[in-house]
Amino acid sequence: MGVKFGPVLYIVPGDICSSTCFLTFPGFLCPSISCVSVTVTMAEEVVLLDFWPSMFGMRARLALAEKGIQYEYKEEDLVGGKSQLLLKMNPVQKKIPVLIHNGIPVSESLIVVQYIDEAWSERYQLLPSDPYQRARARFWADFIDKKVWTSGHQVRSSKGAEQEAAKVEFMDSLKLLEGELGDKPYFGGQNFGFLDIAFIPFYGWFHTYETFGNFSIEASCPKLIAWAKRCMERESVLKTLPQQHKIYDFVLHVNKMFGLH
Numbered sequence: 001m002g003v004k005f006g007p008v009l010y011i012v013p014g015d016i017c018s019s020t021c022f023l024t025f026p027g028f029l030c031p032s033i034s035c036v037s038v039t040v041t042m043a044e045e046v047v048l049l050d051f052w053p054s055m056f057g058m059r060a061r062l063a064l065a066e067k068g069i070q071y072e073y074k075e076e077d078l079v080g081g082k083s084q085l086l087l088k089m090n091p092v093q094k095k096i097p098v099l100i101h102n103g104i105p106v107s108e109s110l111i112v113v114q115y116i117d118e119a120w121s122e123r124y125q126l127l128p129s130d131p132y133q134r135a136r137a138r139f140w141a142d143f144i145d146k147k148v149w150t151s152g153h154q155v156r157s158s159k160g161a162e163q164e165a166a167k168v169e170f171m172d173s174l175k176l177l178e179g180e181l182g183d184k185p186y187f188g189g190q191n192f193g194f195l196d197i198a199f200i201p202f203y204g205w206f207h208t209y210e211t212f213g214n215f216s217i218e219a220s221c222p223k224l225i226a227w228a229k230r231c232m233e234r235e236s237v238l239k240t241l242p243q244q245h246k247i248y249d250f251v252l253h254v255n256k257m258f259g260l261h
């Protein structure tokens, strides 16, 4: 190996590294001897651009917490105005979360979680190692974004027949997820994993959906609520998820600001 950039920067002269080093550090040339090695410790720089009630942001926070990674949290003001940093780091979608790792941005919450898992692969593993189980976890995470988020959003932002249809779709989606959970303690099996991280942030929003839609999730999906309560016993989840009523108050506040119901 010539150069590795990470928590530790290794420069091991003597093998193929002179060209690699030259590319990475212009002006630096390795002597062609095989017995010299230099190790320079570099601090990792990890920054998260986020917004506290965001279920997408919570995914990134959870993955970082599970891996035990220290980072700088930067709260974005999505209502008042986005920072120049966010616009620069995610110029395509201009959305949080954005993980900035040693100056390099990674966007889209599920991609961020997968990136964290791969970049710190020596720590607690989030995605299953089996390819089929990994594909399956990604399939359900995608389902959560396409079905649960969309219908949940409609439950709290529509009325009448539209809201009734959204409630049916939302609960049908949750029942399908409950079927995927089965009798396992976690979606990740015996271990809290990628799909648990993808879904548990929505638990913070359950009270909001239930109050706007006037229904009970637990009445139809008791196993899902038992799973959520199990997840809440984990330190990472307990510390990351805001209290449900705070999210509800936030939604009421935003609705009032924008003259919504």
Ligand SMILES: N[C@@H](CCC(=O)N[C@@H](CS)C(=O)NCC(=O)O)C(=O)O
Binding pocket: 051, 054, 055, 056, 057, 078, 094, 095, 096, 097, 107, 108, 109, 110
């Ligand atoms: N699919 C994206 C969704 C991210 C997203 O919708 N973020 C919202 C906050 S919850 C946002 O930044 N909204 C700002 C905007 O839409 O301008 C992900 O998974 O990261």
